[in-house]
Amino acid sequence: xxxxxxxxxxxxxxxxxxxxxxxxxxxxxxxxxxxxxxxxxxxxxxxxxxxxxxxxxxxxxxxxxxxxxxxxxxxxxxxxxxxxxxxxxxxxxxxxxxxxxxxxxxxxxxxxxxxxxxxxxxxxxxxxxxxxxxxxxxxxxxxxxxxxxxxxxxxxxxxxxxxxxxxxxxxxxxxxxxxxxxxxxxxxxxxxxxxxxxxxxxxxxxxxxxxxxxxxxxxxxxxxxxxxxxxxxxxxxxxxxxxxxxxxxxxxxxxxxxxxxxxxxxxxxxxxxxxxxxxxxxxxxxxxxxxxxxxxxxxxxxxxxxxxxxxxxxxxxxxxxxxxxxxxxxxxxxxxxxxxxxxxxxxxxxxxxxxxxxxxxxxxxxxxxxxxxxxxxxxxxxxxxxxxxxxxxxxxxxxxxxxxxxxxxxxxxxxxxxxxxxxxxxxxxxxxxxxxxxxxxxxxxxxxxxxxxxxxxxxxxxxxxxxxxxxxxxxxxxxxxxxxxxxxxxxxxxxxxxxxxxxxxxxxxxxxxxxxxxxxxxxxxxxxxxxxxxxxxxxxxxxxxxxxxxxxxxxxxxxxxxxxxxxxxxxxxxxxxxxxxxxxxxxxxxxxxxxxxxxxxxxxxxxxxxxxxxxxxxxxxxxxxxxxxxxxxxxxxxxxxxxxxxxxxxxxxxxxxxxxxxxxxxxxxxxxxxxxxxxxxxxxxxxxxxxxxxxxxxxxxxxxxxxxxxxxxxxxxxxxxxxxxxxxxxxxxxxxxxxxxxxxxxxxxxxxxxxxxxxxxxxxxxxxxxxxxxxxxxxxxxxxxxxxxxxxxxxxxxxxxxxxxxxxxxxxxxxxxxxxxxxxxxxxxxxxxxxxxxxxxxxxxxxxxxxxxxxxxxxxxxxxxxxxxxxx
Numbered sequence: 070x071x072x073x074x075x076x077x078x079x080x081x082x083x084x085x086x087x088x089x090x091x092x093x094x095x096x097x098x099x100x101x102x103x104x105x106x107x108x109x110x111x112x113x114x115x116x117x118x119x120x121x122x123x124x125x126x127x128x129x130x131x132x133x134x135x136x137x138x139x140x141x142x143x144x145x146x147x148x149x150x151x152x153x154x155x156x157x158x159x160x161x162x163x164x165x166x167x168x169x170x171x172x173x174x175x176x177x178x179x180x181x182x183x184x185x186x187x188x189x190x191x192x193x194x195x196x197x198x199x200x201x202x203x204x205x206x207x208x209x210x211x212x213x214x215x216x217x218x219x220x221x222x223x224x225x226x227x228x229x230x231x232x233x234x235x236x237x238x239x240x241x242x243x244x245x246x247x248x249x250x251x252x253x254x255x256x257x258x259x260x261x262x263x264x265x266x267x268x269x270x271x272x273x274x275x276x277x278x279x280x281x282x283x284x285x286x287x288x289x290x291x292x293x294x295x296x297x298x299x300x301x302x303x304x305x306x307x308x309x310x311x312x313x314x315x316x317x318x319x320x321x322x323x324x325x326x327x328x329x330x331x332x333x334x335x336x337x338x339x340x341x342x343x344x345x346x347x348x349x350x351x352x353x354x355x356x357x358x359x360x361x362x363x364x365x366x367x368x369x370x371x372x373x374x375x376x377x378x379x380x381x382x383x384x385x386x387x388x389x390x391x392x393x394x395x396x397x398x399x400x401x402x403x404x405x406x407x408x409x410x411x412x413x414x415x416x417x418x419x420x421x422x423x424x425x426x427x428x429x430x431x432x433x434x435x436x437x438x439x440x441x442x443x444x445x446x447x448x449x450x451x452x453x454x455x456x457x458x459x460x461x462x463x464x465x466x467x468x469x470x471x472x473x474x475x476x477x478x479x480x481x482x483x484x485x486x487x488x489x490x491x492x493x494x495x496x497x498x499x500x501x502x503x504x505x506x507x508x509x510x511x512x513x514x515x516x517x518x519x520x521x522x523x524x525x526x527x528x529x530x531x532x533x534x535x536x537x538x539x540x541x542x543x544x545x546x547x548x549x550x551x552x553x554x555x556x557x558x559x560x561x562x563x564x565x566x567x568x569x570x571x572x573x574x575x576x577x578x579x580x581x582x583x584x585x586x587x588x589x590x591x592x593x594x595x596x597x598x599x600x601x602x603x604x605x606x607x608x609x610x611x612x613x614x615x616x617x618x619x620x621x622x623x624x625x626x627x628x629x630x631x632x633x634x635x636x637x638x639x640x641x642x643x644x645x646x647x648x649x650x651x652x653x654x655x656x657x658x659x660x661x662x663x664x665x666x667x668x669x670x671x672x673x674x675x676x677x678x679x680x681x682x683x684x685x686x687x688x689x690x691x692x693x694x695x696x697x698x699x700x701x702x703x704x705x706x707x708x709x710x711x712x713x714x715x716x717x718x719x720x721x722x723x724x725x726x727x728x729x730x731x732x733x734x735x736x737x738x739x740x741x742x743x744x745x746x747x748x749x750x751x752x753x754x755x756x757x758x759x760x761x762x763x764x765x766x767x768x769x770x771x772x773x774x775x776x777x778x779x780x781x782x783x784x785x786x787x788x789x790x791x792x793x794x795x796x797x798x799x800x801x802x803x804x805x806x807x808x809x810x811x812x813x814x815x816x817x818x819x820x821x822x823x824x825x826x827x828x829x830x831x832x833x834x835x836x837x838x839x840x841x842x843x844x845x846x847x848x849x850x851x852x853x854x855x856x857x858x859x860x861x862x863x864x865x866x867x868x869x870x871x872x873x874x875x876x877x878x879x880x881x882x883x884x885x886x887x888x889x890x891x892x893x894x895x896x897x898x899x900x901x902x903x904x905x906x907x908x909x910x911x912x913x914x915x916x917x918x919x920x921x922x923x924x925x926x927x928x929x930x931x932x933x934x935x936x937x938x939x940x941x
Contacts, residue, residue, distance in 0.1 A: 100214075103142075104186060104193065107212045110140055111184070111197035115208050118148060119201040125821045126865055127156060131169055134159040137210075138167035144192065144211040149176045151204055178207040191215050322387075322404040325394075328365060330354060333399070342406060346385060356382045357402065358389060368393050368400055380404075386411050453482045453793045454707040482793070504779060505548045505637060507662055512542035512587065516576070519553055523560040531569040534560070539577040542587055545660045551634045552658070558627045559591040559654050566652070567595030578660070585660035586640075592653040598646040606644060607632045638662050693807040694718045696737035698728030698754065699772065700746040704794075708741070711796050717803070725749030729757055732764055738807040741799075742786075744773040752784060759785040765833075768806035770799070814838040814855050815927065818848040818874065819863035819892075828861060831924060845874040852884050859927055864893045888930045890923065 114137045121129040134146045138161045145160040153175040161167040178196060179185045182204055185196040191214040199206045322342045325334035332353055335343075343349075348356055358364060358378050368375055374392035381387075390403045456478040463471055520534055527534050563572045575590040598606070607629055635642045640658035695717045697708050705721040712719045720735060722728035726749045732740060740758070744751035751771065758764050770788040771781045778789045788802055815832055819825050820843045829839045840855055842848035852860065860878070864871045871891065878884045 103212075103214070107193060107195050107210060108184060108186065108197070110137060110143075111195045111208050111210050113137075114146070114148075114210075115197045115199040118208070119199050119205060122148070122150075122156065122199055122205045123201055124824060124865070125156075128865070130157045131159070135167045135169070142213045143167075144213055146211075147173075147176060147209045148199070148206060149178065149209070150206040151178070153178055153207075156206065176207070176209060178209075188214065319403075320405075322402075324353065324357075324402040324404075326365070326400055326402060328369065328398045330361060330365070339404075342404075345406075346382060348382075356380060356387055356404070364391060365400055369398055384408070453479065454703075454711075454796060456482065457796055458707065458711055505662065506550065506779065507546055508549060509544055509546050510549050512545045513538075515549060515553060516542070516556065516574070516589075519556045519560065520574070523557060523564065526561055526564045527572060530564050530567065532564050532567050532572055533570075534572045534574065536574045537576070539575070542576060542578055545587070547638060547658070547660075547662045551638065555631050555634050555656060556589065556591075558631045559589075559656070562627060563591055563593035563595065563652070563654075567593045570594035570651075586657060587660055588658075589656045590653055591656075592651065594651040597648045597650050597652055598644075599648050603644060603646060693738040694720065694735060695803060695807075696720050696722065696728065696732055696735065696740045698722045698725065698740065698746075698751070699743040700724060701743070704743070704772075704792075707796075708794075708799075712800065712803070715800050715804075725751065725754040728754055732758065732767070733761070736763065737767060739768045739770065739803055741770050741772050741803075744771065744775050744777070744781075752780070755781070755784050755786060770802060770806070772799075814840040814857050816848065816852055816855070816857035816860045817841045817863075818843075818845075818860065820844065820866040821863065824863060824866075828923065832927070837927070845870045845877070848874055849877050849881075852878065852887070853881070856883060857887060859930055860887055860889045861923070861927075862889060862891050864891050890926060890930075892923070 114133060117133050118130050120126075121133070130148060134148065134157050137143070138146050138159045143161050145158070147155060147159075148157040149155050155173050155175060158170040158173050159167050160170055182198045182200070184198070185194075187194050193212040193214055195210045195212070197208040197210070198204055199208060319336060320338055322339035323334070323336040324332055324339065326332055332350075335350070335353070343353065343356075346356065354361065358380055364375060364378075368391055372393050372395065374390060376390045378389040378391065379386060380389060385406060386408045387404045388407045392401050392403075393399075394401060456475050460472060460475040460479065463469070463475060516536070520536060524534060560572060560574070571594050573590075573592045575592070576587065578585065578587045580586070632642050635656060635658065638658050639662055640656065642657075643655045644652060645655075646652035693716075695708075695712055697705055697712075697719060699705055699708075699721075700723055702723070705723065709719045709721055720731060720737065722731050725746050728740075728742070729749070731737075742751050742754060751773065755769060755771075758767065758769060765785075768787040769785070770790060771786045772790050772792060772794060774792045781789045787806060790799060790802070815837050817825055817828050817832075817839060818841075819828075822843075825841050825843070829841065832839050840851055840857065842851045848860075848862075851857075862871055862874065875889070878887070878889070
């Protein structure tokens with residue numbers, strides 16, 4: 070009895086000690102958990118504000134601090150730069166919403182770039198570095214530990230009550246200890262009854278009596294073994310029931326075989342399959358694998374199934390799986406008729422091989438066309454170039470009798486060039502390599518240019534072109550080159566099949582939802598087409614019929630390319646025609662082309678390399694130096710001869726390395742550059758020219774057969790012309806670039822050095838002169854000294870004071886008409902407090918991160934504004 074009492078007392082003390090230990094462990098765990106949560110909050114906030122800190126977006130930083138300060142227990146959050154200068158400060162007091170503070174003293178961040186955690190007076194302080202490639206600043210979070218203290222006090226109180234209850238229960242258990250032997254005997258009696266019923270009963274093995282404990286252990290062992298045997302038997306019965314149900318309803322053929330290949334069972338679906346195969350019950354082994362005996366021995370010995378055994382029986386294919394029955398010399402065989410599936414697999418494999426073969430052939434065709442393009446264009450350079458020179462020389466020398474023959478050479482060469490271009494364009498479209506170059510332009514002006522170009526074709530056939538406008542089409546954003554080609558193809562097609570007739574062009578515009586559309590209708594009074602001919606109209610290398618091809622000529626590709634261009638621009642083309650009464654083509658296109666995400670269509674910024682408005686009045690060369698870099702001696706001789714007659718001094722180089730050396734030696738006024746050259750190619754030369762401080766502002770015009778205009782402009786080319794060379798166009802462009810007046814600087818106003826550097830590098834890469842200011846007073850002083858062509862103002866820099874600067878610019882008579890581009894990261898930013906007349910400043914709000922958009926707007930502004938270059 071005394072031993073029992075002592076045991077109970079020790080048990081009570083142990084439980085009390087365990088409770089105290091649990092409280093201490095809970096306190097440590099809770100403190101550790103809270104520390105981790107605050108550090109996670111600090112890391113998340115550092116990651117969120119890194120981009121904002123890099124671009125000095127103080128509005129977004131403040132919003133992020135307010136959101137994070139709502140975290141329970143946060144007393145305040147501050148963010149500073151590497152010097153400790155505060156960039157944001159938010160406090161959270163009581164139940165009030167977190168609010169920002171201003172004019173707070175600078176912080177003292179840790180010396181090392183490590184997370185710092187400290188606790189003082191129940192307040193945890195965490196310093197988290199903000200890193201984005203380099204240290205940008207620090208996040209400081211102050212967190213209250215009072216919640217942990219209150220929680221632990223409650224736990225101590227609750228567990229004290231639990232300890233008292235434990236002591237009371239221990240006393241009761243000591244009193245009941247005397248009654249345990251009788252209770253044990255009763256429990257054994259109850260256990261015996263349950264054991265007879267086989268319900269898995271268990272009794273407690275305890276008490277002072279050794280005999281009773283031994284008997285209880287033995288009886289529990291017997292009960293456990295009986296329960297396990299009962300479970301195994303029940304599981305086996307359940308498995309047999311499930312297998313029988315599966316076999317009865319399975320769609321495949323199921324067999325049960327012994328080691329002697331004797332069949333004991335065939336499922337209902339199996340009889341149906343065997344009947345379809347024409348197999349009697351005695352012939353079943355014929356549809357099984359031929360090495361069945363060895364397979365069965367292996368399966369039964371290893372007790373592992375064998376799968377994917379394929380058997381061909383007559384014209385059918387069966388797929389078998391053989392599996393052992395545990396503890397027996399029997400296997401189950403499951404077979405499926407997979408004939409149709411195998412046929413489909415073989416057909417799919419054949420289709421894949423055919424597809425890969427077609428793709429390989431198409432790639433070979435594209436490579437062949439690209440190579441042939443270069444090979445064909447190279448002699449065309451000489452044919453067209455020298456015939457143009459000879460024509461001008463003959464006209465100057467008075468050899469008028471040979472002018473018609475020289476004109477025929479020009480006509481034949483241009484016809485061959487058109488054929489080459491159309492084949493290559495179609496090949497690029499089919500390969501998905503055609504790109505869109507989007508730009509803003511006036512649609513009415515483009516239509517006038519196309520009609521003017523097509524006018525000689527119409528006059529030659531005695532036709533008259535009429536343009537009927539329902540209104541002004543105005544500005545659109547599309548690919549001007551492809552739209553020009555669409556209209557020219559349709560008008561020239563109408564003139565080709567019309568003689569002494571009329572070609573009428575009708576224009577209209579409408580709005581569907583939020584999107585503007587425009588429509589062109591080209592109507593002719595020509596030969597027209599039948600329904601059968603129209604069905605072949607948009608097929609490559611196809612015209613109305615063979616007689617039409619012989620009579621009117623052409624490649625049959627113009628309309629195909631026109632249709633593909635319309636689809637790329639997000640529009641459509643349709644045709645209505647009657648034999649002998651003429652044809653009407655209708656083209657409907659969106660005013661603003663969007664990236665539809667269609668595979669194979671690449672949207673790029675347009676390269677503005679058409680002739681400027683003042684290029685037609687460009688002055689002669691006046692001894693300006695042109696460096697021609699090309700590996701083709703015919704090109705070098707032709708350009709040298711032609712440009713010398715135009716008043717230029719010409720130097721030539723036959724490879725890229727020599728061209729770079731000569732450029733550094735003579736510092737030419739302009740460089741023409743081929744791409745495909747041995748050794749150092751044109752792309753490498755262009756890149757090194759743009760990286761050389763003394764040559765990076767020299768205009769470079771690419772002259773090549775490669776259609777890589779986007780790459781050329783991206784690498785810094787000023788113009789991109791295709792071979793064969795139009796000598797007159799090339800001469801006008803060279804005159805424009807060498808006679809261009811120096812551009813007044815573009816003034817960048819921002820207190821963010823990284824933002825200024827990004828804009829400066831992008832603008833200088835495009836050839837602009839750039840000046841900078843980091844505050845309002847210096848910006849105003851610089852503007853008065855240089856009179857910039859455009860002012861770029863960063864609204865997100867607090868020390869700039871943008872409103873005051875804009876008002877000061879407006880009040881200055883010399884500065885109030887300079888276009889101003891205001892950069893902001895907030896689309897809803899409003900310039901409040903400005904005078905009403907300040908709209909004359911032409912302020913444009915742009916996203917400060919969209920450098921490409923900034924360059925586009927600067928280019929558009931300079932096209933419409935005359936730059937002023939005036940000293941103070």
